[in-house]
Structures are given as structure tokens and as C-alpha cells.
Amino acid sequence: MPKFSDRVEAISISGIREVFEAAGEDAINLGLGQPDFPTPSHAKDAAVAAIREGSTDAYTSNKGTLALREAIAAKHERDQGVTVDPGDLIATSGGSEALHLALEAHVDVGEEVVIPDPGFVSYDALTKLAGGEPVPVPLREDLTLDPATVEAAITDDTAAFVVNSPANPTGTVASEDDVREFARIAREHDVLCLSDEVYEHFVFEGAHHSPLEYERENVVVVNACSKAYSMTGWRLGWVTGATDRIERMLRVHQYAQACASAPAQFAAEAALSGPQDVVGEMRDSFERRRDVVLEGLADAGLDCPTPQGAFYAMPEVPDGFVDECIDRGVVVVPGGAFGEHGEGYARISYATDEDVLREALGIMADAAAAVR
Numbered sequence: 289m290p291k292f293s294d295r296v297e298a299i300s301i302s303g304i305r306e307v308f309e310a311a312g313e314d315a316i317n318l319g320l321g322q323p324d325f326p327t328p329s330h331a332k333d334a335a336v337a338a339i340r341e342g343s344t345d346a347y348t349s350n351k352g353t354l355a356l357r358e359a360i361a362a363k364h365e366r367d368q369g370v371t372v373d374p375g376d377l378i379a380t381s382g383g384s385e386a387l388h389l390a391l392e393a394h395v396d397v398g399e400e401v402v403i404p405d406p407g408f409v410s411y412d413a414l415t416k417l418a419g420g421e422p423v424p425v426p427l428r429e430d431l432t433l434d435p436a437t438v439e440a441a442i443t444d445d446t447a448a449f450v451v452n453s454p455a456n457p458t459g460t461v462a463s464e465d466d467v468r469e470f471a472r473i474a475r476e477h478d479v480l481c482l483s484d485e486v487y488e489h490f491v492f493e494g495a496h497h498s499p500l501e502y503e504r505e506n507v508v509v510v511n512a513c514s515k516a517y518s519m520t521g522w523r524l525g526w527v528t529g530a531t532d533r534i535e536r537m538l539r540v541h542q543y544a545q546a547c548a549s550a551p552a553q554f555a556a557e558a559a560l561s562g563p564q565d566v567v568g569e570m571r572d573s574f575e576r577r578r579d580v581v582l583e584g585l586a587d588a589g590l591d592c593p594t595p596q597g598a599f600y601a602m603p604e605v606p607d608g609f610v611d612e613c614i615d616r617g618v619v620v621v622p623g624g625a626f627g628e629h630g631e632g633y634a635r636i637s638y639a640t641d642e643d644v645l646r647e648a649l650g651i652m653a654d655a656a657a658a659v660r
């Protein structure tokens with residue numbers, strides 16, 4: 289029998305996949321975490337042109353092309369008024385690799401990483417792969433992460449805490465005051481604040497704020513083109529932080545990846561520096577669908593804290609609801625897939641056509657009535 293590492297034996301394939309596999313082929317899938325829009329054509333064209341010119345035939349610099357990193361730096365200036373040196377950026381294979389680099393580079397065996405519960409599945413798994421101990425903390429009743437809860441969970445063994453706003457799976461957005469608090473906690477306790485901002489452009493109320501606006505030394509930001517430009521298949525993200533942190537993350541990236549895919553780098557550069565109206569159109573469409581979902585859930589008698597961002601809603605659901613939905617042909621993800629405190633909730637991804645969404649909400653109302 290092959291022998292595997294304890295680290296890999298400590299994790300398993302995400303519960304989300306299992307749900308997809310349980311559903312029939314014709315099911316309405318509200319489990320997917322990706323926008324249902326095409327990648328902007330100027331991004332595709334840039335990749336095709338770069339391929340034809342032969343610009344993608346070789347490795348790029350480990351950190352990614354300078355032109356891409358300049359486009360990312362310009363994005364940070366434009367959106368947050370934060371000046372980032374293109375040298376302090378690594379282009380990665382999606383936000384996923386960026387999270388991996390950050391945790392590998394900062395977490396020692398046995399050290400703790402405070403993560404939101406419910407939270408995105410990778411925080412727990414990547415912490416364990418790095419040899420660390422995830423410390424899941426519950427959210428407020430409105431499903432936002434309370435800085436006071438995070439601060440109370442910090443011990444001498446804490447290497448990092450993770451902030452994700454707008455959040456997967458809850459769709460909630462951290463207030464500016466909370467974001468300032470996260471920055472203060474990182475500074476005062478001298479621990480890393482790992483801020484996952486992949487949904488930053490999809491905010492319906494208030495504004496997105498990054499801890500990087502208030503603290504530079506102890507904040508590492510992970511972001512990606514995946515959601516903002518509907519480029520999940522291209523696998524292009526990035527990580528930024530202080531120079532010494534980037535240097536350590538580059539050591540991991542260099543051996544695990546060498547460089548991000550060159551065609552994707554050209555597409556991302558065009559997406560980030562080209563017209564941004566596509567992003568606003570997606571945002572507006574998600575907001576309309578969010579309203580449809582909230583109305584449908586209220587009609588079904590399901591309580592749901594109002595999500596202010598991303599494209600997820602997380603209602604409280606009765607026992608048996610998720611299985612009943614799957615039996616009736618609608619896939620939603622059980623909240624328990626995102627942590628112990630997600631039990632009793634379900635995640636609905638509304639990155640789906642409005643008519644399909646209405647049909648699914650009708651089925652969900654029937655499912656809720658059937659299991660009550």
C-alpha cells in the first residue's frame with residue numbers, strides 16, 4: 289500500500305464536489321462559484337495575439353511579466369489608492385496558488401491560522417497542508433467576521449488570520465471600521481493578516497476596503513482575475529505584500545510553478561488595463577439577481593442575512609433541505625461544507641440566469657415546505 293504524508297491525509301476533496309456528483313445531469317446548479325459571463329473579448333484577443341507573436345513560448349520572469357505587474361500595481365492605485373511596487377507582486381495560478389504561497393511561506397508546523405467559519409474551503413485545507421492548525425472562529429449573527437472574535441482567538445502560536453470580504457460563502461462585506469480593526473490587530477499582535485479580495489468588485493452596498501489601506505508590513509493581499517473578469521479557467525491571480533514576504537513566497541512559487549501561464553498573463557494585463565465597464569455590468573446583474581433571491585427566500589419562509597456582495601446568499605435552512613433540493617433537481621451546497629458553524633445553512637450561488645433562478649427558487653420553496 290502506498291504511504292502518504294500525514295499532511296495530505298489530513299485533508300479531503302471538497303464537500304462541494306460531492307454535492308455536484310450527487311445531482312443529476314439536468315439539475316439546476318446553484319453550487320458553482322463562478323460568474324456566468326464570457327471573458328471580455330479584449331482579454332481573449334490579447335492572449336491570442338501574444339500566442340501568435342510567439343511571446344508565450346518561453347517562461348516569463350518568476351514573478352510574471354513586468355507589464356502585467358505594472359497593470360496590477362495600477363489597479364491597486366486606482367481602486368484603493370494604495371501604491372504597490374511592481375517588484376512586490378507575484379502573478380500566480382489563480383487566487384488559489386496565491387493563498388497556498390502565503391500559507392506555505394508564513395506558517396510553521398503546529399502554528400495556528402485563525403479562519404472564518406463558515407469560510408472558503410481552501411483556508412482550512414491549505415493551512416493543514418502547510419503543517420499548521422486551523423482555528424475556525426464563528427461569525428456574527430449577520431454572518432460578518434467580528435474583529436473582536438479574531439483578536440480573542442490570537443495566541444502566541446498564531447501565524448496568521450484570514451479575512452475575506454466580500455465573503456464566500458456568505459456574501460457579506462466587512463465594514464470599513466472592521467477592516468481598520470483587522471489592520472490594527474495585525475500590527476499590534478505582529479501577526480499576518482491574509483486578505484482574500486477576489487470578490488472586491490462585486491459590492492452592492494457600501495464599498496470594498498482592504499486592510500492594505502491601513503497597514504503595510506503585516507498584510508498580504510490575494511486577488512485574481514478569476515471572478516472580476518470571469519476568467520476562472522485562465523488561472524491567473526496575484527499576491528502582494530512587503531518585500532521580504534514576497535521574497536519568501538517567491539521561493540515556493542519558483543519551485544512549484546516557475547511562473548504563471550504566459551497566455552493568461554497577457555489576457556490578464558489586457559483585462560486589468562482595458563475598459564472596466566464589463567465589471568460594472570456583472571456587478572449590476574448580480575445585484576438584481578441578489579434581490580430576486582432574497583425575495584424568493586422570503587417567500588419560501590427562509591431567513592437570510594442580506595448579502596452585500598459576491599454572488600452568494602446563505603439562508604438558514606431546515607434539516608434535510610439540501611437533500612430535498614437535490615432530489616428535486618436543484619443543487620445548493622450544505623453550509624457544513626464551509627465549517628462546523630455553517631451547519632444549518634445552505635450556500636446559494638446566484639451567478640445564473642434570472643429565469644432559471646426564479647424556477648429554482650420555486651423548487652426550493654417546495655423543498656422547504658416538504659421538510660418542515
Ligand code: PLP
Pocket residue numbers: 321381382383384385408452455456484486512513514515520524525
Ligand atoms: N478565494 C475565494 C474566497 C474564492 O471563493 C475562490 C474561488 O472560488 C478563490 C479564492 C480561488 O480563486 P481562483 O479561481 O482564482 O483560484
